[in-house]
Amino acid sequence: MKKRKQIVIARILILLLFLVLSACSTSKVARYPELDRPDLPSSGYAVASWYGKDFHGKQTSSGEIYNMYSNTCAHKEYPFGTKLKVTHTTNNKAVTCTVNDRGPFIEGRDIDLSYAAAKDIGLIGPGVSTVLLEVEGRDNKYIRRIKVQSDEKTGPFTIQIGSFTEGANAVRLKAGLDLKYNNSYIQEVEINGAKYFRVRIGNYEDFNSALTIAEELGQVGYESIIMKAEVKI
Known part of the structure; x- marks a missing residue:
């Protein structure tokens, strides 16, 4: 009986450890209400x-x-x-x-x-x-959650909208963003021999500036991840 209790306790501790580690590795997310665009005609x-x-x-x-x-x-x-x-x-x-x-x-x-x-x-x-x-x-x-990669509040920050293995997909996404934003760009990186094309917006010195734009993007329907500008994941 004592051995069985020890096994149960061990399993509970393993489960708790798993939950703690999962919480630490999960990005913060927030959901925002429907975008109010009175400037757009009905x-x-x-x-x-x-x-x-x-x-x-x-x-x-x-x-x-x-x-x-x-x-x-x-x-x-x-x-x-x-x-x-x-x-x-x-x-x-x-x-x-x-x-x-x-x-x-x-x-x-x-x-x-x-x-x-x-x-x-x-x-x-x-x-x-x-x-x-x-x-x-x-x-x-279509309203998207905003993801924050880390708890750091010291910039510069950028907002990643998409990541692709095909450059043409990145170009199309950037073209859509360019209709409103003049600071979008494509970052090309190579990881383990594979090329990735990251579509990002801006280079913000403070977190709140990045968050304001990310909120707007999320409300419109874009996936948005706030991250340190130099990160190449």
Whole structure:
């Protein structure tokens, strides 16, 4: 009986040690409420185009994989997860799509629809047309947690948005960030013979400055990790 008690106690101690170590190694996280963007109109006219098979299966700015057969869209400003009703002004056909990407990157265009969404409103043929956009809400699952790599409060700090083994994915993510931020960059590192392309924003001397931007990024829908600027993980 005494030996059995000792075994039980030993197992409990091992479990407690595991929990303590896990807590120490886990980054601090915080979840933030839905972003309030009064500067973005709830409705208005826009120039729409569409994108299809050339991007099918590739990663979007939100981190999701682009599926040309889903009703999604790319917009320059609306937070990821925003539900937009898109009405083709020529034929009054409408579709609701979810913003999960950034773009378009062609001057004079405001929104890129997926192939499926464009087909629903008859945009495939003309390619570009005027549409009416109406915000119908937002899917809050796109709001991201902010991760903090360490407890250090002495800068400089940077914010990592993504890490890729393919440079093209990093370039696309940076292009989306460049629509609003002028201090994003790609850091190329080699670890154990493998190349990684890190997409990061800023070089902040104090933690609170980095946190302010990270909060904004997390609310919009970007994965954000605050870390020391010189860290190359």
